[in-house]
Amino acid sequence: xxxxxxxxxxxxxxxxxxxxxxxxxxxxxxxxxxxxxxxxxxxxxxxxxxxxxxxxxxxxxxxxxxxxxxxxxxxxxxxxxxxxxxxxxxxxxxxxxxxxxxxxxxxxxxxxxxxxxxxxxxxxxxxxxxxxxxxxxxxxxxxxxxxxxxxxxxxxxxxxxxxxxxxxxxxxxxxxxxxxxxxxxxxxxxxxxxxxxxxxxxxxxxxxxxxxxxxxxxxxxxxxxxxxxxxxxxxxxxxxxxxxxxxxxxxxxxxxxxxxxxxxxxxxxxxxxxxxxxxxxxxxxxxxxxxxxxxxxxxxxxxxxxxxxxxxxxxxxxxxxxxxxxxxxxxxxxxxxxxxxxxxxxxxxxxxxxxxxxxxxxxxxxxxxxxxxxxxxxxxxxxxxxxxxxxxxxxxxxxxxxxxxxxxxx
Ligand SMILES: [Zn+2]
Numbered sequence: 001x002x003x004x005x006x007x008x009x010x011x012x013x014x015x016x017x018x019x020x021x022x023x024x025x026x027x028x029x030x031x032x033x034x035x036x037x038x039x040x041x042x043x044x045x046x047x048x049x050x051x052x053x054x055x056x057x058x059x060x061x062x063x064x065x066x067x068x069x070x071x072x073x074x075x076x077x078x079x080x081x082x083x084x085x086x087x088x089x090x091x092x093x094x095x096x097x098x099x100x101x102x103x104x105x106x107x108x109x110x111x112x113x114x115x116x117x118x119x120x121x122x123x124x125x126x127x128x129x130x131x132x133x134x135x136x137x138x139x140x141x142x143x144x145x146x147x148x149x150x151x152x153x154x155x156x157x158x159x160x161x162x163x164x165x166x167x168x169x170x171x172x173x174x175x176x177x178x179x180x181x182x183x184x185x186x187x188x189x190x191x192x193x194x195x196x197x198x199x200x201x202x203x204x205x206x207x208x209x210x211x212x213x214x215x216x217x218x219x220x221x222x223x224x225x226x227x228x229x230x231x232x233x234x235x236x237x238x239x240x241x242x243x244x245x246x247x248x249x250x251x252x253x254x255x256x257x258x259x260x261x262x263x264x265x266x267x268x269x270x271x272x273x274x275x276x277x278x279x280x281x282x283x284x285x286x287x288x289x290x291x292x293x294x295x296x297x298x299x300x301x302x303x304x305x306x307x308x309x310x311x312x313x314x315x316x317x318x319x320x321x322x323x324x325x326x327x328x329x330x331x332x333x334x335x336x337x338x339x340x341x342x343x344x345x346x347x348x349x350x351x352x353x354x355x356x357x358x359x360x361x362x363x364x365x366x367x368x369x370x371x372x373x374x375x376x377x378x379x380x381x382x383x384x385x386x387x388x389x390x391x392x393x394x395x396x397x398x399x400x401x402x403x404x405x406x407x408x409x410x
Contacts, residue, residue, distance in 0.1 A: 044157060046115050046326070052150030054078065055122070057130075059154035060105070062117035063326035065169030065317065066309060067158045067280070068105060069268060071130030071151070072175055073098030074123045081127045081147075084139035091126035094176035096292040098122070101174045103302035104309070111306060114326035117158035121151055131173065131266045155272055159280050167392070167405050168215060168279040168317060172309065173268045177286040179261040183246035183253065184291075186237050187265025187284030188212050188230055189275060195255035195262075199227035212265055212273030213281040218369040219392060219403060220316040229316070231255075236283055236312050243304040245291060277368050279392075319402070342393065346407035349384030353377075353395070360397040364406075367391070383408050 044050065046063035056076055072094035084091055098120055105118045121130040128144055129137045130151040138144040155171070162169035177185060189212045190202075201207055208217065208226045217226050222234070229235055230249050237250025248256050256262035265273075265284040273282025291301040314321035343352050353362075360377035367390050375381070377395070386408050394403045 057150040058120040060118040062115040064114045064116050065162050065166040066116040067171040068101050068116050068118045069173045070098050070101035070120045072125050074121045076122045077124050081144050082141045083126050086139045093125050097174050097176045104305050107303045107306035112325040119154045131268045171272045171282040173284045175286045176292050182288040182290040185263045185286040187269055189265045191264050192256040192262045202227040212269045212275050215274035215279045215369045216281045234315050239308040239311050346409045348410045351381050353379050360395050363394045365392045
């Protein structure tokens with residue numbers, strides 16, 4: 001009897017402790033969740049580093065139109081967070097991708113004197129996968145969920161700051177693959193099968209819409225087609241390949257062959273790129289082990305990636321990028337370098353353009369990338385038929401292309 005009686009007390013005390021433990025966890029998760037929103041709403045200063053709870057998610061605020069994300073390179077294993085055990089869930093770290101991301105950041109800072117936005121998940125992937133939707137990312141562990149929100153909120157904040165200063169930009173999700181073919185796999189959300197189709201298929205529906213660089217397709221400075229952006233001589237793959245690192249897709253390797261492994265972009269590339277709208281594009285970079293594992297090789301590779309990223313932004317986004325980088329306060333000042341100005345802005349209808357050659361063409365895009373008006377160059381453009389809102393006005397000649405933001409009111 002006494003034994004059974006004692007056993008009941010032990011069970012009761014155990015149950016009470018379990019309930020207290022669960023209540024504490026709920027309280028902690030609620031607090032963490034609140035903190036994650038606090039971090040979302042604060043004022044960020046370029047060059048400063050911000051942390052989520054326990055410093056496990058890190059964000060260095062930038063002042064360039066470039067965002068670097070490292071979701072799979074973390075080392076931290078706090079015991080309070082349960083391991084992810086979901087069926088089919090990947091829990092392996094992408095080795096040295098956190099180090100690689102920091103080295104790309106350092107190389108860009110060295111070359112430009114300016115900061116890219118950088119978001120780092122310091123948690124090991126067996127705790128949090130910051131490139132999955134929340135259920136798989138946390139294996140439904142509510143105590144891990146706040147860290148997922150922190151990561152996503154930091155990227156959203158970076159995107160907002162890029163948009164505010166530049167109106168457009170690019171997000172790179174940095175990963176590492178273990179495939180035996182030693183080359184970069186660049187993800188634009190097109191599968192290997194889709195990439196094996198010809199250029200005209202890539203340039204027509206649905207493939208020309210199913211892309212993480214949808215906004216760039218409409219607004220790139222050279223009016224390149226989708227296929228040229230993905231695998232032409234000025235594609236990101238070509239820019240890294242000419243620096244000695246093979247990449248697919250590129251002008252040299254336009255698609256993976258049947259049976260060859262290929263990662264085409266994950267959750268972050270969909271969520272943070274322009275496929276579903278907006279003016280921030282995304283490319284997933286999956287680096288092979290040959291450029292990641294050795295420190296000296298990784299430094300050289302990070303430098304090449306930094307160069308390719310800057311070249312890509314200058315070629316396709318901002319024609320005078322290397323003359324200004326982060327030094328200009330606004331897109332209007334940046335465009336002054338292209339000798340084009342518009343007045344008045346905002347406008348109720350008629351705008352006047354100054355500074356372009358008479359042979360230019362004027363295209364006006366809505367902010368979701370749709371062409372809404374296309375005319376030959378004129379100094380008086382009538383926008384009275386457009387709905388109120390923000391538009392991108394692109395003036396292009398054979399020699400130069402300028403994109404300016406205009407606001408239509410009333
Ligand atoms: Zn990865």
